[in-house]
Amino acid sequence: MSVRELVVLGTASQVPTRHRNHNGYLLRWDGEGILFDPGEGTQRQMLRAGVAAHDLNRICVTHFHGDHSLGLAGVIQRINLDRVPHEVTAHYPRSGQRFFNRLRYATAYRETVELVEAPVSADGVIAEPGGYTLEARKLSHPVESYGYRLIEPDGRRMLPDRLAAHGIKGPDVGRLQREGVLGGVSLDDVSETRRGQRFAFVMDTRLCDGVYALAEGCDLLVIESTFLDEDEQLAVEHGHLTSGQAARVARAAGVRHLVLTHFSQRYSEPDAFEQQARAAGFEGELTVAHDLQRVPVPKRR
Numbered sequence: 001m002s003v004r005e006l007v008v009l010g011t012a013s014q015v016p017t018r019h020r021n022h023n024g025y026l027l028r029w030d031g032e033g034i035l036f037d038p039g040e041g042t043q044r045q046m047l048r049a050g051v052a053a054h055d056l057n058r059i060c061v062t063h064f065h066g067d068h069s070l071g072l073a074g075v076i077q078r079i080n081l082d083r084v085p086h087e088v089t090a091h092y093p094r095s096g097q098r099f100f101n102r103l104r105y106a107t108a109y110r111e112t113v114e115l116v117e118a119p120v121s122a123d124g125v126i127a128e129p130g131g132y133t134l135e136a137r138k139l140s141h142p143v144e145s146y147g148y149r150l151i152e153p154d155g156r157r158m159l160p161d162r163l164a165a166h167g168i169k170g171p172d173v174g175r176l177q178r179e180g181v182l183g184g185v186s187l188d189d190v191s192e193t194r195r196g197q198r199f200a201f202v203m204d205t206r207l208c209d210g211v212y213a214l215a216e217g218c219d220l221l222v223i224e225s226t227f228l229d230e231d232e233q234l235a236v237e238h239g240h241l242t243s244g245q246a247a248r249v250a251r252a253a254g255v256r257h258l259v260l261t262h263f264s265q266r267y268s269e270p271d272a273f274e275q276q277a278r279a280a281g282f283e284g285e286l287t288v289a290h291d292l293q294r295v296p297v298p299k300r301r
Helices: 044-050 072-081 094-104 162-165 173-180 210-215 229-240 243-253 272-278
Strands: 004-010 024-027 032-036 058-060 088-091 116-117 124-127 133-138 148-151 155-158 189-193 198-202 220-224 257-261 286-289 294-296
Touching: 004 044, 004 257, 024 198, 032 229, 044 155, 058 243, 072 094, 072 116, 088 124, 133 210, 148 210, 155 173, 173 257, 173 286, 210 220, 210 243, 243 272, 257 272, 272 286
Parallel strands: 032 058, 058 088, 088 116, 198 220, 220 257, 257 286
Antiparallel strands: 004 024, 004 294, 024 032, 124 133, 133 148, 148 198, 155 189
16 A cells, blocks of 8 residues: 655754754655655654665755754665665755765765765756656755655546446456547546646745745645744845745645744744744645654645
């Protein structure tokens, strides 16, 4: 049975707290696992969340600030220690290659797994592994940063009442799907488009075109909400978003489920983030993330 869910490993921004670990997010997408922004302590959070190194197929780093990348060293070494039987691909800004190199070889260990380096240097498609397309978009932060977007291709939904009306059943249904036409009945006559699901991961950024492009039409949007609205000037100065800004992006983009995360240590109560997001007009499903939480991708429309 396929599983599509977000496993939240950490939700703190620059400084972890007693209740929030540094960043870390695993997207389970059918048989694949994509780890986003492994901050310090990610390996231990994986253990607590029941995530194994064998679950990882891809690592996506938005930028090389420590709270988004210092866990790389431990995660990479754990992948090799556990002798993960498949290759693992790492995406990260090409401008941070020197930081990736230092983290990959921070200490001595035995390399047993093929780690494919696939740095990102421009907007566009960065991987098409089959079953989905992975895109990157540049964001606005003091250091180069990219957000990521996963898009499932559109499919077809067969309509039983129309199939019955045309007397098509059993093996003939599969034949029609393969060939497109059967006895003068086309696939369009008995089916409709099933929109593919979309997921986006947006961290450390000011409002910019990339944020909106990543969020457009998403079923699940994970987006930073470092500051509350009353601290918007701080957000602009440091290259971050407020809860209200994130919610307005989600509302404009038609997001179905919004996940707010990456909270400043200055705030101890999460309720205010939800209140401000609702006040900004977002009416979809809303999660103010906490560590070790699991968030399912919404079912197809």
